[in-house]
Amino acid sequence: MGMNLDIVQETGASGRQLAYAAFNSNALDDQKANFPAVTQTIPKNIWVDHLKRIQTDQDQQAFAELFGYFAPRVKAFLMKSGASPGMAEDCTQEVMATLWHKAHLFDPSRASVSTWIFTIARNKNIDALRKQRRPEPEELTWGPEAEPEASDVLVMQQESDQLSQAMKALPGQQRELIEKAYFGDLSHGQIAAETGLPLGTIKSRLRLALTKLRQTMK
């Protein structure tokens, strides 16, 4: 019961809210059957569990559900960034395939699933549309023994939800500016006017998460 409420809260006021909530509650039933323990510790964000199912069980059902929600959004993002519909379609498929192959690298204490997919789609965009290499910082991963704590995962997912809500609450003009910076082709000089991003406490959470990760890496 509590779970469904959470999910409605998470999706916020969009036209698709009802369909999405119904879709999610079905997914949750599947998930309960397969992963009772996980459902108890991380009730909030079902996409995290979907990724876990892909990673540990190569679960095609979980992938299909994730695909149904995220692929149309990735395609929209790529088209806004300048890809033709045909190219966006192909790139979206590659982005979603990368998600499957890299599922083991996803760290839910440091990102939401949508953030992680955003970074894959952005890199695909740079590679396919701008024909550039994308230098990435050194990867920091939990060793084979260690894993992020469930409470850290929960907090990060909550922070991400709050950020999504805060973005929705922004005045239209400010939101447009941010969208332009992320989807358009503003040079870094033009981004100068960009202030007031609703980051809240997510930056300090991420800083904390990195410190914990560094400690286990020593």
Next chain:
Amino acid sequence: MNTMNKITHHLSDQLLIGYSAGSLPEAFNLVVATHLSMCDECRAAAQSFDSIGGALLQAQPTENLGDAALAKTMALIAKGPKAAASKPVGSDVPDPLSAYIGGGLNDVKWRPIGLGVRQAVLKTSHAATARLLYIPSGAAVPDHGHRGTELTLVLQGAFRDETARFAAGDVEVADEELHHKPVAEIGHDCICLAATDAPLRFSAWIPRVAQSLFRL
């Protein structure tokens, strides 16, 4: 690679947003990625800007995919992952930079550019230039100004200019306003990774000749 000394000069939010949005030229991305490998403060900031991207993605109106999109994606998955670039082992520079050098600092093909200073241009897209600079202890990079933006990340040693002291991990973001003459500190040679999106402007005519020869 997480440098032990305290980093005091960080990347601007402007650059971190550009890196997150994917709108920086490749040479700038290289400096940013190398700095993020050394600085958890900026890495956390960069990841928080990625979270903005994630929130925007989630809020996108959807674009329908073709009927066979999921089946085609499953076929792509069945082919297996693309071969990842082999990771350079035991390099003395962070991974992203090591990939551009093709190894560590010993593998850099330095070219003298005068007054003991050496450089090596790294291959990136043409929108900006990335290069490594080797400034011997006590030597100076000729006095110069900038038309665009210049990022200078210290990898080893330290330099000073008119504004401050920059040590390993520190990055100086110089714009058109700044006219400076970086000098390597006595005691250690200084090695930097620098990127510019416009040619530098040197004050003296001799560096200008060198500039046309060496793509400064």
